[in-house]
Amino acid sequence: MYKIVFMRHGESTWNLENRFTGWTDVDLTEKGRAEARMAGQVLKDAGFTFDLAYTSVLKRAVRTLWLTMDEMDLMWLPVKNDWRLNERHYGALQGLDKGETAAKYGDQQVLVWRRSYDTPPPALEAGDPRASFDDPRYAGLxxxxxxxxxxxxxxxxxxxxCWNEELAPAIRAGKKILISAHGNSLRALIKMLDGISDHDIVGLNIPNGQPLVYELDKDLKPIRHYYLGDPAAIAAAQAAVANQGKAK
Ligand SMILES: O=C(O)[C@H](O)COP(=O)(O)O
Known part of the structure; x- marks a missing residue:
C-alpha cells in the first residue's frame, strides 16, 4: 500500500479578499502561513515523513510547502516545481471579487464558472496584461x-x-511524496484518481492548508482517503469555500 499527501495552499491574500486568482501569483496571508505551519505540525504528529515534494510555480503553494517542510524539519527535501500543478486558469475573472461577480451574473452562473467540468470562464484577450506569455517561468512552453x-x-x-510522467513513477519507485497545490488542480487529480463523474465533481471543495491523505493499492487505485485534522473544522472550511461564490 502506498500513501501520498495532497495539500491545498494556506489562505492567500486574494482568498482573504475573495478574488478569483487562477494563475495570478499572490502570496499567503499571515493566517495562510500559520495554516501551512500547522499542517506541518499535524503531519509530524501523525508520524508522516517524505522523500520528495511537488508543487506548482505559484508562490502561495511553494511557500506553503516550504513552511510545512520547515515545521517537519525537512527543508532538505528535493522539490519539483511543475507548472502543470498550477491553479486552474480563471480567464477574465482573475482579479474580480467572487461575491460581486455573483451579484452581477447570478450565483448559478458563478457556480458554473467555478465548478462545472467543461464550461470555462470567459477567456482573457491575448493582449491582456494578465496573460502569462511573457512570464519567464513559462518560457520553455x-x-x-x-x-x-x-x-x-x-x-x-x-x-x-504530470501524474503519469512524474507523480505515479515516483510513488511506484517507493518515494513518499507530498504535493502542495491548489483547489482546482487538486480537484482535477482527485477526479481522475477517484473516478468522480463530471456531475458529482461540482460538489467537491478543497479547504486551505489541510493535509489530505490518499492510500493507494499496488495499481495506484485509491483504497481510502481522509483529512488529518478536526473533521468538523474541515467540513466548515469546505462549506466556506463553496459559499465564496455566492452573492451576499
Ligand atoms: O483561483 C482561485 O480563485 C482559488 O484559488 C480557487 O477558487 P475557487 O474555489 O473559486 O475555484
Whole structure:
C-alpha cells in the first residue's frame, strides 16, 4: 500500500479578499502561513515523513510547502516545481471579487464558472496584461500550452500527464511524496484518481492548508482517503469555500 499527501495552499491574500486568482501569483496571508505551519505540525504528529515534494510555480503553494517542510524539519527535501500543478486558469475573472461577480451574473452562473467540468470562464484577450506569455517561468512552453482560461477538463488534461510522467513513477519507485497545490488542480487529480463523474465533481471543495491523505493499492487505485485534522473544522472550511461564490 502506498500513501501520498495532497495539500491545498494556506489562505492567500486574494482568498482573504475573495478574488478569483487562477494563475495570478499572490502570496499567503499571515493566517495562510500559520495554516501551512500547522499542517506541518499535524503531519509530524501523525508520524508522516517524505522523500520528495511537488508543487506548482505559484508562490502561495511553494511557500506553503516550504513552511510545512520547515515545521517537519525537512527543508532538505528535493522539490519539483511543475507548472502543470498550477491553479486552474480563471480567464477574465482573475482579479474580480467572487461575491460581486455573483451579484452581477447570478450565483448559478458563478457556480458554473467555478465548478462545472467543461464550461470555462470567459477567456482573457491575448493582449491582456494578465496573460502569462511573457512570464519567464513559462518560457520553455509552447505558446499554445499557456492558457487564457480553463475549465476543469482543461486542467485535467495537463494534470494527468504530470501524474503519469512524474507523480505515479515516483510513488511506484517507493518515494513518499507530498504535493502542495491548489483547489482546482487538486480537484482535477482527485477526479481522475477517484473516478468522480463530471456531475458529482461540482460538489467537491478543497479547504486551505489541510493535509489530505490518499492510500493507494499496488495499481495506484485509491483504497481510502481522509483529512488529518478536526473533521468538523474541515467540513466548515469546505462549506466556506463553496459559499465564496455566492452573492451576499
Ligand atoms: O483561483 C482561485 O480563485 C482559488 O484559488 C480557487 O477558487 P475557487 O474555489 O473559486 O475555484
Amino acid at each position: 509552447p505558446k499554445d500550452a499557456i492558457p487564457l482560461t480553463e475549465c476543469l477538463k482543461d486542467t485535467v488534461a495537463r494534470v494527468l500527464p
